[in-house]
Amino acid sequence: MTPLPLPALDDLLGTARVVALPLATRFRGIDVREALLFEGPEGWAEFSPFTEYGDAEAATWLAAAIEDAWMPRPAPLRERIPVNATVPAVAAASVPRVLERFDGCRTAKVKVAEAGQTLADDIARVRAVREAMGPEGRVRIDANGGWNVDEAERALHALAEFDLEYAEQPCTTVEELAELRRRVKYMGIPIAADESVRKAADPLAVARAGAADLLVIKAQPLGGVRRALETVAEAGLPAVVSSALDTSVGLSMGVALAAALADLDYDCGLGTASLFTADVADPPLEPDAGSLPVGRITPVRALLDEHAASTDRVHWWRERLARCHAVLQGGR
Structure with a gap:
């Protein structure tokens, strides 16, 4: 499969929103799940590797999110x-x-x-x-x-x-x-x-x-x-x-x-x-x-605002996105 051209980092950061969603019951050792969402030509996508993952592993998750936001999804076989x-x-x-x-x-x-x-x-x-x-x-x-x-x-x-x-x-x-x-x-x-x-x-x-x-x-x-x-x-x-x-x-x-x-x-x-x-x-x-x-x-939009992560966590996720984008760029 031909790799999707990598969008510019600014194109990802321009719509990026970071949310922190509470869990009803502690799961996988966490009480709150953080995720970064961004919008591309095909719609919104999610970048949410767990926080302990290194950049090389997390970059694979970013590749998935970029594909989802920039490419049509495969035709469904069931509804x-x-x-x-x-x-x-x-x-x-x-x-x-x-x-x-x-x-x-x-x-x-x-x-x-x-x-x-x-x-x-x-x-x-x-x-x-x-x-x-x-x-x-x-x-x-x-x-x-x-x-x-x-x-x-x-x-x-x-x-x-x-x-x-x-x-x-x-x-x-x-x-x-x-x-x-x-x-x-x-x-x-x-x-x-x-x-x-x-x-x-x-x-x-x-x-x-x-x-x-x-x-x-x-x-x-x-x-x-x-x-x-x-x-x-x-x-x-x-x-x-x-x-x-x-x-x-x-x-x-x-x-x-x-x-x-x-x-x-x-x-x-x-x-x-x-x-x-x-x-x-x-x-x-x-x-x-x-x-x-x-x-x-x-x-x-109102829910993105209501559940927005704290300023320091937003900064952490945006920096992580930039590092993972660099990993993908270096591999092409």
């Missing part, structure tokens, strides 16, 4: 995208309150292996989700690479009674995933790879190693919708499109990716606007009867 509920590493008693925020979702992804928690906490949380979802609901877990192989094997044995749809990134490395997949194959719990795809120098290594049954893909970390589609096609594995805790603007890019996939066998992890107590769109891109509509999102 709505089914999505899952996302349950942070909350106490079991809080599970019903979390699930109430996800209208009509038939699938729930449950965070496990949280630092400072125990396997008993995970079991209680997953049990509460299974009870809330009923026998027909689908329950998947996400460890974010938090276990070693032995810990993951023990955890999957303990959680197997809850009829898991799959286990996402139970271990960190491709080698560990391959070993775990070999050990638990008889249990019938598929292994999904997330960080081993989006944070890898070679996103196809996990497929070549036979280390996963499916891929979890995210548009921003993979460099945009088109690059993500290429990754799925080359990997030859089923894919689940997920979010990076985006605003509704960024989520709409993920929806566009899911809409363009040839096959969409799993509910997608794109319902995460329901984890926020505020957003930049009105209404926000939240699940309605368990799915999201396909289409671009234009932020509401």
